Amino acid sequence: MIELVNIKKSFGDKVILPEVSAVMETGKVNLIIGSSGSGKTVMMKCMVGLMEADSGKVLYEGKDFTGMQERDRKEIRREIGMLFQGSALFDSMTVEQNVMFPLNMFGDGTLREKKKRVMECLERVQLKDAAKKFPAEISGGMKKRVGIARAIVLNPKYLFCDEPNSGLDPQTSLLIDKLIKELTQEFNITTVINTHDMNTVMESGDHIVYMYRGRKQWEGSNKDIIFSKDEKLNDFIFASDFLREAKEIRQMEIFQQTDWRDKLKKD
Amino acid sequence: MYWKEFMLQCVDIGVGSLGIVLIISIFMGGVTTLQISYQLVSPIIPKATIAQVVRDTIILEFAPTLTCIVLAGVVGSKIASELGNMRVSEQIDALEIMGINTKGYLIGPKILSALIMIPCLIAIAGFLGIWGGLEAGSLAGILSPEEFMQGLRQEFKAYNIFFALFKSFVFAFIIASVPSYYGYNVQGGALEIGKASTTAVVVTCVLILFMDYILAALLLN
Numbered sequence: 001m002i003e004l005v006n007i008k009k010s011f012g013d014k015v016i017l018p019e020v021s022a023v024m025e026t027g028k029v030n031l032i033i034g035s036s037g038s039g040k041t042v043m044m045k046c047m048v049g050l051m052e053a054d055s056g057k058v059l060y061e062g063k064d065f066t067g068m069q070e071r072d073r074k075e076i077r078r079e080i081g082m083l084f085q086g087s088a089l090f091d092s093m094t095v096e097q098n099v100m101f102p103l104n105m106f107g108d109g110t111l112r113e114k115k116k117r118v119m120e121c122l123e124r125v126q127l128k129d130a131a132k133k134f135p136a137e138i139s140g141g142m143k144k145r146v147g148i149a150r151a152i153v154l155n156p157k158y159l160f161c162d163e164p165n166s167g168l169d170p171q172t173s174l175l176i177d178k179l180i181k182e183l184t185q186e187f188n189i190t191t192v193i194n195t196h197d198m199n200t201v202m203e204s205g206d207h208i209v210y211m212y213r214g215r216k217q218w219e220g221s222n223k224d225i226i227f228s229k230d231e232k233l234n235d236f237i238f239a240s241d242f243l244r245e246a247k248e249i250r251q252m253e254i255f256q257q258t259d260w261r262d263k264l265k266k267d
Numbered sequence: 268m269y270w271k272e273f274m275l276q277c278v279d280i281g282v283g284s285l286g287i288v289l290i291i292s293i294f295m296g297g298v299t300t301l302q303i304s305y306q307l308v309s310p311i312i313p314k315a316t317i318a319q320v321v322r323d324t325i326i327l328e329f330a331p332t333l334t335c336i337v338l339a340g341v342v343g344s345k346i347a348s349e350l351g352n353m354r355v356s357e358q359i360d361a362l363e364i365m366g367i368n369t370k371g372y373l374i375g376p377k378i379l380s381a382l383i384m385i386p387c388l389i390a391i392a393g394f395l396g397i398w399g400g401l402e403a404g405s406l407a408g409i410l411s412p413e414e415f416m417q418g419l420r421q422e423f424k425a426y427n428i429f430f431a432l433f434k435s436f437v438f439a440f441i442i443a444s445v446p447s448y449y450g451y452n453v454q455g456g457a458l459e460i461g462k463a464s465t466t467a468v469v470v471t472c473v474l475i476l477f478m479d480y481i482l483a484a485l486l487l488n
Contacts (some may be wrong), residue, residue, distance in 0.1 A: 050360055077366035088357040102365055104268050160364075 001026045002047060002158065002190055007056035016042045017214045019056070027188045029181055029204045031195055034211030035236060040194045041162065043211065047192065048080060050159055060158070062126040078106055081151030083161040087143035089135040089150070095122070097224060099149045106154060110201055121149040125179060141172035145179070152183060158190045159183070165197040173197060177204045199239060201225065202250075210236070226250050273376040275484045280443075281384030284341050285391070291337055292392035295329050296321065296399030304409040313412040318418025321400040323427060327487075330393040332479050335438035338385060339471040343446040346377055347467035350450025351460035359451070374451065378443040385439035386432055393431065415463075434482050438475050445471045 002024040009017040016039045024030040024047075032040045045051040047058050049065065058065045060076050068076070089098050097178050099121055103114045122128045125145035130138055138146070144164060159215045161180060164172040177197075184191040184221060193200065201208060205222035218233045225237060226247060238244045303320050350373060353359050362369045401415045410418075446467035453463045 048364055050363060074366035077364060080364055082361065082364045084357040084361060086356050088361040090358055090361075091352075091356075101268075105365060105367060 001061060002192070003057075003059040003062075004047065005057040006058065007043065007046055008054045009039075009051065010054055011045055013186070015214065017046070018052075020211075020214070020216055021056075022209050022216055022219070024190055024192050025207050026190045027184065028206035029184050029191045029193060031193050031201060031205045031208045033195060033201060033208060033236070034217075036196075038211040039214040040211050044160060044192065044194045046164060048168070049077065050084060058255065078154065079157040081154070081156035083144065083147040083164055085166055087135070087140075087147040089143055089146055091135055093134075094131065095127065095133050095135070095138065095146050096177045098135070098146055099153050102150065102154050104123075113198060117153060121153050122146075124152070124183075125149045141168050141176070144168065144172075144176055148176070148179060148183070151157050152187075155187065156189065158192070161191070161193040161195075163195055163197075165192060165195060166202055170199065173199060174203070180204065198243070201237065212236075223254065226254060251255045269372065269376060272372065273380055276376045277384055279345070280342050280380050280451035281387060284338055284384075284388060287337060287341055288334055288388050288392050289395060291378050292330065292334065292395040293399035293402075295333060295392075296396035296401075297403030299324055299329065299396070300400035300404045300409065301407060304404065304407075313418075314414045315418030315421060317404065317410055318400070318415040319421045322397055322419050322423075325394055325396040325400070326427045326431050328479075330396055331389050331434040331438060332393040332475065334389055335385070335435065335442060335475050336390070338438075339442050340468050342440055343468050343471045344464045345446075346443065347446035347450035347464040348460055350374075350447060351453035354451060354453045355456055355460060357416070364464060370451070374444075374447040377447055378440065381439040381443035382436060385442060386435040389431060389435040409475055430482075430486055431472060433486070434479065437478055437482065439477065441471055441474045445474060 004020055004022045007017055007020045008015075020039070020043060030067065032043060034040050046053045053066060058069070059119050060079075063076070065073065067077055075187075088238075089095075090101065093101065096115075096118055099118045100114055103109075103117060103195060107114060107117075109117075119128060119131070122131055127145050130142060130146070135143055135146070148164075159180070164176050164180065168176065177200050180191060180193065182214060183189060193204070195201065202225075204223050205225070208218075208220055208222065208225060209216055210218040210230075212232050218230045220227060220228065225233070228234065238247045299321050300317060303317050304314075305375055307320070313398075350359075353373070359369050359373070363373060397419065401412055404410045404415050405412050445487075446464075449463040449467035449470070453459050
């Protein structure tokens with residue numbers, strides 16, 4: 001579990017995060033959503049230590065990451081896997097070398113064991129055949145999957161994904177979402193995704209934090225979002241007529257399910 | 268991994284720049300011989316003096332300074348653009364997330380390999396420059412190889428070799444560290460990488476020339 005306690009961040013006079021608190025739950029896909037400039041990326045960078053918050057705390061299983069010495073931080077960082085928006089693969093290395101890189105840096109074991117682990121991860125993302133290719137030779141979707149393989153190769157406890165669907169076609173995007181969701185559940189990872197993608201929100205969002213102008217505007221699950229009366233959230237999620245119609249249809253479908261009908265009656 | 272990165276940088280900086288160093292040093296020596304012979308026209312000056320002047324000019328100035336100015340362009344722009352690209356494409360962030368000391372991993376091996384490989388390149392440039400001078404003098408009929416060899420041995424000071432190598436260490440540090448600084452701290456996109464690369468080369472060249480003057484003033488007087 002990752003907790004953010006009163007995180008504040010400014011750049012000069014411009015306040016990006018006035019004061020944010022949130023909890024990222026273990027074994028769930030936690031989404032941070034919001035329009036451009038709402039502070040999602042800054043919030044994620046503060047969580048992983050790529051940016052220092054002006055005040056507040058980031059707690060990993062209760063341990064204060066913000067107040068730690070760099071040496072102690074490294075211990076936690078080794079439990080973090082991160083998928084970057086542009087994949088951030090090392091250009092000079094093959095797919096196999098990219099995935100093996102964290103193992104070479106921190107992993108124990110022989111070269112044979114490392115190669116075996118790399119192949120397991122590449123198989124998991126269905127890219128075993130691309131092992132000898134360079135990043136420039138593979139597609140954007142494949143790069144993202146290599147990024148996921150590299151992020152999970154050390155069996156991380158925390159997985160951060162910065163806009164994993166950006167620039168991908170809908171099918172590949174769904175494939176990436178499915179993969180992240182499966183990995184989260186299979187290995188009980190605390191996954192945090194920063195996204196604009198509405199498919200991800202509706203399909204994977206076990207726990208969603210909606211950011212508006214640097215503040216946490218709304219929090220809930222993908223099921224709650226359908227019935228949310230928060231205007232700002234609805235304007236953001238269901239921005240087009242098509243999506244508003246789709247929301248109504250989905251509301252009706254969920255309403256027909258007994259448990260939800262009962263729950264709503266109770267509410 | 269650090270060792271592997273160091274070896275890769277040695278190959279990149281050393282072997283990668285060898286071609287251009289070979290070409291410029293041979294022509295540098297040849298042109299120096301021709302120009303000195305053009306100026307030393309007095310019949311009372313022995314022809315071997317041309318070789319002596321060529322030797323000292325190449326060892327003291329042309330091999331270390333001219334070669335390093337060229338290397339500032341070749342190696343410096345490569346280092347700045349490589350690190351800038353890594354910064355912009357979040358590869359440096361990816362390394363930091365893994366808990367790797369990015370300055371130590373990315374910049375350290377570059378500086379260390381430059382400190383080892385650039386003095387070697389300067390030594391090669393010195394030999395080839397003198398050889399180029401010998402060949403040019405012989406081809407142009409200015410002085411024979413024997414006269415040239417005789418001139419090379421006249422009033423030879425081993426201290427000049429030390430001075431050239433000392434300069435090459437200082438220049439090597441500048442060539443690796445200044446572009447690393449500009450590349451590592453790039454913010455923005457492709458345009459900023461280009462700007463950082465150009466600024467890095469300009470600053471490196473100016474610093475090399477400035478340090479050239481300082482070292483000459485300190486060590487030759």
